[in-house]
Every structure is written in C-alpha cells, then in structure tokens.
Amino acid sequence: MADAAHRALPRISGETFVDHFKQLETFVSVASRGSLSAAAAAEGVAPAIIGRRIDALEERLGVKLLVRTTRKISLTFEGSAFLEDCQRILNDLHNAEASVSAGGVKASGHLRVTAPAGYGRKHVAPLVPLFIESHPDVSITLDLSDRVVDLVNEGFDCAIRLGDLPDSSLVSIRLAETRRVVVAAPEYLARAGRPKTPEDLQRHNCLAFGASANMQRGWVFQEEGRAVTVKVGGTMECSDGAVLHEWCLQGNGLAWRSWWEVGSEIASGRLVTVLDEFQAPPIGIHAVFPQRKHLPLRVRLFIDHLKNTYGNPSYWRRAEQAAALPVAEVLAD
Numbered sequence: 001m002a003d004a005a006h007r008a009l010p011r012i013s014g015e016t017f018v019d020h021f022k023q024l025e026t027f028v029s030v031a032s033r034g035s036l037s038a039a040a041a042a043e044g045v046a047p048a049i050i051g052r053r054i055d056a057l058e059e060r061l062g063v064k065l066l067v068r069t070t071r072k073i074s075l076t077f078e079g080s081a082f083l084e085d086c087q088r089i090l091n092d093l094h095n096a097e098a099s100v101s102a103g104g105v106k107a108s109g110h111l112r113v114t115a116p117a118g119y120g121r122k123h124v125a126p127l128v129p130l131f132i133e134s135h136p137d138v139s140i141t142l143d144l145s146d147r148v149v150d151l152v153n154e155g156f157d158c159a160i161r162l163g164d165l166p167d168s169s170l171v172s173i174r175l176a177e178t179r180r181v182v183v184a185a186p187e188y189l190a191r192a193g194r195p196k197t198p199e200d201l202q203r204h205n206c207l208a209f210g211a212s213a214n215m216q217r218g219w220v221f222q223e224e225g226r227a228v229t230v231k232v233g234g235t236m237e238c239s240d241g242a243v244l245h246e247w248c249l250q251g252n253g254l255a256w257r258s259w260w261e262v263g264s265e266i267a268s269g270r271l272v273t274v275l276d277e278f279q280a281p282p283i284g285i286h287a288v289f290p291q292r293k294h295l296p297l298r299v300r301l302f303i304d305h306l307k308n309t310y311g312n313p314s315y316w317r318r319a320e321q322a323a324a325l326p327v328a329e330v331l332a333d
Contacts, residue, residue: 023057024086026050027065031083032169032291035073087171094295107298108137114151115160118241119285120144123260124160124306131305138298151290157299158289160306162258170288173303176310177282178260182219183271185251194274195254198223198230205253206232207244219256221278232256258283263316285310 029039030050040047058065065079075083115124121144128140143149143156151159151170165172195201198221218229234253238244245262248255249270265271287303289295309315
C-alpha cells in the first residue's frame with residue numbers, strides 16, 4: 001500500500017516531491033555541519049548517498065550551491081540565499097507538525113533570549129510583558145549585550161541579531177528590516193553645511209564608532225548600484241552607540257545610525273537625514289536559534305510574537321511617536 005502511495009506522488013524527471021524534500025533536508029544538513037561525512041553520520045547513511053542528493057539538487061536547480069574541496073565545504077552566493085529559504089521552509093513544517101501534535105497544550109517553561117543592548121531596550125524588552133501576559137506559564141530571562149553570544153554553550157534558546165549573519169549551524173528567521181541613515185542636528189548643518197556626496201564626509205566632523213583606529217568601521221553607501229565603504233574621521237569617537245546618538249543630538253557632528261534608534265528624533269525634527277539618495281540597502285533583523293528537530297513551543301511562540309509585532313507598520317509609527325513624546329505625556333497616557 002505504501003509503495004502504491006509513493007508511486008502516486010507527482011514526478012519531475014523521474015523524481016518525486018519526496019525526493020526533492022529529502023534533497024532540501026540534506027542540503028541544510030551539509031551546510032550546517034560543514035561536510036558530507038558529518039551529514040551522512042547524522043543520518044546513518046554513506047557519504048556517497050549524501051553527495052548524490054546534492055548533485056541531483058544542483059542539477060535540478062541549474063546552479064552550484066556548494067563549493068567542495070578536500071578540506072572544506074563552503075556556500076556559493078546562490079547557496080547562501082537558498083539555505084535561508086530552506087531553513088525557513090523546514091522550520092515552518094516542523095512548527096506546523098508541532099502545532100498539530102501539541103493540540104491544546106500551553107507553552108510553559110523558562111525562555112532565555114539575548115539581543116543587542118540598544119535595540120533590545122527599545123524593541124524587545126517592551127514586548128516581553130505582553131508575551132508573558134498571553135503565556136503566564138512561561139518565564140523569561142532577557143540578556144542585553146552587544147557581544148555575539150554562543151547560544152549553544154551559554155544555554156540560550158534564541159537571539160535577536162541585526163545585519164548580515166555569518167555562516168553557522170544556527171537557523172535564522174527574518175523578523176523585519178531596518179536601514180542606516182546619516183543624521184545631524186539642524187544646528188550642526190546650519191554651521192557646517194550639508195554634505196552632497198559621501199566623499200564630502202571628509203570635510204565634516206563624523207562621530208565614529210570605535211574607541212581606536214583599529215576598531216573603527218567605515219560607513220556604507222550605495223553608488224551606481226554597488227556598495228561603497230567610506231572611512232570617516234572626526235574629533236570624537238565612542239564604542240557606545242547611545243553616546244554617539246546623544247553627541248549627535250547636541251550638534252557635535254554627523255552620525256551613521258539605524259532608523260530604529262533615530263526615527264523618533266527625525267519625526268520630531270531634532271535630527272535631519274542627509275545623503276538619503278546614497279543609502280545602502282536595508283539590513284535584516286533576525287531571530288536565530290540552534291538547529292533542532294522540535295523547537296520548544298515557548299520559543300516558537302515568542303518568535304511569532306516578535307515577527308507579528310514588527311510586521312505591523314503601525315508598531316513602528318507608535319514606537320516613534322511614543323519616543324518623541326515627553327516622559328510625562330507617555331506616563332499620563
């Protein structure tokens with residue numbers, strides 16, 4: 001009976017959708033573990049079988065996903081993009097199965113989450129009480145730190161991360177996106193003028209991130225469809241983004257900050273954006289978590305809580321408006 005059901009599945013070039021799905025699982029396993037032999041050992045099959053599945057997948061798609069050498073396996077550009085989609089598809093499937101099997105079971109237990117300090121204060125911490133209100137059997141520890149936490153070895157269930165993600169065994173879900181803008185106080189621009197191109201930054205006082213020249217990173221722009229990094233300089237540097245933000249508000253120079261951080265001041269007119277036509281593409285806001293067969297219900301629900309909140313455009317408008325109000329007005333509300 002099972003053989004008949006298998007034969008009844010649609011076929012493409014002699015393969016069934018079951019074959020295609022197995023190829024996706026194998027690709028994710030190889031990319032996450034870093035080798036054919038490790039993926040084969042995890043499944044209990046010969047490395048040659050894993051290799052044939054990858055070959056079949058690449059042939060069907062018409063692109064190279066992996067670069068295989070005797071020393072290591074690395075992802076191609078297409079492979080990196082495809083991996084994120086495959087991880088999302090497999091995670092959605094596991095979540096759907098968990099929802100059915102869990103039935104009416106409530107989320108419970110302790111959840112450990114880490115996030116960047118500045119972003120976490122503004123856009124993660126305020127959402128925690130709402131989540132606990134809906135799931136009273138869950139408790140949460142929120143760690144706010146700008147270092148990259150080792151989720152597995154430090155016992156975290158989930159991390160919120162901004163920007164490009166390095167290749168790793170972690171699964172990522174894109175929650176939203178943000179962009180970085182160059183901003184200044186109106187009084188600074190009145191005194192120093194507005195830069196017209198990224199090259200003009202050489203003549204401006206730029207509030208750079210980094211306590212030393214070795215730490216300093218360039219500001220990224222887009223010119224003629226390609227990314228351009230501009231090294232900037234000025235009289236004041238700091239390794240704390242909140243301090244750079246405050247210096248900028250005081251009219252001390254230009255700063256390159258994320259929209260989630262300065263959106264309220266832009267809306268109120270306390271800061272003004274410049275070089276908008278050269279803005280780099282948006283960066284992702286991701287939830288990442290260790291790869292596992294069954295994601296705990298409390299983790300899945302918390303990620304859904306963040307994604308649904310960030311996916312509502314009115315959330316960002318309310319966050320900007322609330323931050324722009326005087327403290328007394330917010331409390332009175």
